[in-house]
Amino acid sequence: MKQIAKVQKHGLKFDSRLELFFYELCRSENLDFDFQVPYELHPPFKYQGKTVRAMTLTVDFDFQDYGKNVIVDTKGFQRNDNKLKWKLLKYGLSDDNQPHIFLPKNQKECREVVEFIKKLK
Numbered sequence: 001m002k003q004i005a006k007v008q009k010h011g012l013k014f015d016s017r018l019e020l021f022f023y024e025l026c027r028s029e030n031l032d033f034d035f036q037v038p039y040e041l042h043p044p045f046k047y048q049g050k051t052v053r054a055m056t057l058t059v060d061f062d063f064q065d066y067g068k069n070v071i072v073d074t075k076g077f078q079r080n081d082n083k084l085k086w087k088l089l090k091y092g093l094s095d096d097n098q099p100h101i102f103l104p105k106n107q108k109e110c111r112e113v114v115e116f117i118k119k120l121k
Contacts, residue, residue, distance in 0.1 A: 031063065039056060040055070040056050066117055074110065078103070086101075
């Protein structure tokens with residue numbers, strides 16, 4: 001499997017060039033977002049006296065101030081464990097507060113997501 005090169009810029013570490021592209025695109029459009037937001041999929045628990053850590057999914061971008069929450073995770077390629085975590089996140093979201101979730105795979109899709117978010121304002 002091909003290893004994605006991490007990138008450092010703006011004092012932050014990005015998991016890919018696509019993630020950096022989306023970050024800079026959102027900043028150029030003056031969109032408010034939180035970066036690298038962890039969501040707890042399953043709380044920690046005890047098993048045979050030992051603590052099992054919580055299961056979390058860290059999403060790249062979380063937009064809260066647009067009438068409805070929007071979650072964006074830039075993924076050129078998605079591993080099987082990541083697919084499972086996204087299913088668990090969707091399962092755990094309440095019916096009355098389901099966010100828009102986007103997983104753009106290229107720059108064109110990133111631009112489309114930004115246009116969608118801008119229309120929510």
